Amino acid sequence: MKALTIDGYGLEHVAVREVPDPQPAPGEVTVRVRAAALNRLDLWTLSGALKIPHEFPHVLGADGAGVVESVGDGVTGIKPGAEVMINPAASCGRCEFCRAGEQSMCTTLRMLGEHMPGTFAELVSVKASNVFPFPEGFTFSQAAALGTTFITAYRMLFTRGRMSPGEWVLVTGIGGGLGVSLFQMARPLAGKVFVTSSSEVKLERARAMGADGTVNYREEDVGKAIRNATGKRGVDLVVDSAAGGSLEPSLRALRKGGRLVNAGATAGPKVEVDIRRVFWNQLEIIGSTMGSDADVSDMLRLVAGSGVEPVIDRAYPLGDGVKALERLDEPDLFGKVALEIP
Numbered sequence: 001m002k003a004l005t006i007d008g009y010g011l012e013h014v015a016v017r018e019v020p021d022p023q024p025a026p027g028e029v030t031v032r033v034r035a036a037a038l039n040r041l042d043l044w045t046l047s048g049a050l051k052i053p054h055e056f057p058h059v060l061g062a063d064g065a066g067v068v069e070s071v072g073d074g075v076t077g078i079k080p081g082a083e084v085m086i087n088p089a090a091s092c093g094r095c096e097f098c099r100a101g102e103q104s105m106c107t108t109l110r111m112l113g114e115h116m117p118g119t120f121a122e123l124v125s126v127k128a129s130n131v132f133p134f135p136e137g138f139t140f141s142q143a144a145a146l147g148t149t150f151i152t153a154y155r156m157l158f159t160r161g162r163m164s165p166g167e168w169v170l171v172t173g174i175g176g177g178l179g180v181s182l183f184q185m186a187r188p189l190a191g192k193v194f195v196t197s198s199s200e201v202k203l204e205r206a207r208a209m210g211a212d213g214t215v216n217y218r219e220e221d222v223g224k225a226i227r228n229a230t231g232k233r234g235v236d237l238v239v240d241s242a243a244g245g246s247l248e249p250s251l252r253a254l255r256k257g258g259r260l261v262n263a264g265a266t267a268g269p270k271v272e273v274d275i276r277r278v279f280w281n282q283l284e285i286i287g288s289t290m291g292s293d294a295d296v297s298d299m300l301r302l303v304a305g306s307g308v309e310p311v312i313d314r315a316y317p318l319g320d321g322v323k324a325l326e327r328l329d330e331p332d333l334f335g336k337v338a339l340e341i342p
């Protein structure tokens with residue numbers, strides 16, 4: 001089969017190569033991938049920064065959607081021909097967290113395309129429990145785009161963030177796949193949704209999609225701007241994947257007893273927090289990663305029922321994989337980048 005692979009670290013090592021077709025092991029299904037979606041994770045993997053030992057050529061790609069081609073021994077309830085989206089987080093199914101239904105806390109959690117051959121390929125094999133039917137009417141690109149970012153966003157907002165209808169939510173960093181997914185899923189239930197960005201174009205786009213207020217963090221202090229926009233109260237929930245220097249202003253944007261859920265550190269992993277602000281205001285700082293099987297099902301039900309459709313920034317053919325990866329770093333990116341595999 002053809003696959004977008006690396007034979008070393010760096011963008012110059014990315015190419016479409018011929019690799020052996022994967023077969024489904026017992027308990028697995030092999031999916032004929034019709035579309036894949038890109039994540040920053042793919043850039044980290046190909047940079048070698050994750051220090052994971054790879055067998056080259058290594059197939060990139062976490063998110064994908066397609067048609068079940070074949071099923072391995074012991075797989076029931078799913079047949080060749082089924083149209084599915086893939087949850088890229090592979091859990092062991094045996095550790096105490098998996099047994100408790102907390103698959104994203106699995107002690108050996110691995111990701112497609114990062115620790116194992118990924119979705120930027122004509123075929124990929126995954127555990128049968130990692131494929132899900134997707135909402136009717138969705139294209140394969142849209143279904144692929146429901147992977148990493150929508151699963152992560154659902155868990156951040158609802159499972160870890162305990163968002164209630166009517167609450168006021170701040171989404172930091174609108175524009176990338178996760179920020180847009182968070183905004184889209186918070187919007188139908190939130191009382192107010194605020195977003196931040198350093199780009200006026202992205203803030204304008206967010207207002208057009210229904211943001212109640214926007215803050216350009218290069219020009220304004222986020223904490224002060226949000227307090228001004230909420231009658232000094234602050235928001236109930238901040239959902240953030242930037243951390244770094246943005247975390248402290250985000251905490252100042254919270255109401256008393258508010259929650260901040262973080263699922264990334266694109267602005268830097270080290271954070272300085274005045275702990276007095278946390279205990280005096282009884283704030284919660286909550287970590288989140290990917291989602292459980294229940295989070296995936298619940299996300300798909302919410303998407304199917306709410307009319308939310310993933311925003312596809314651009315779609316490229318598999319052969320233009322390098323251009324697609326480069327697109328992730330372009331400043332006007334808004335939503336998900338997809339790869340289409342005919």
Ligand SMILES: [Zn+2]
Nearest residue numbers: 092095098106
């Ligand atoms: Zn486990």
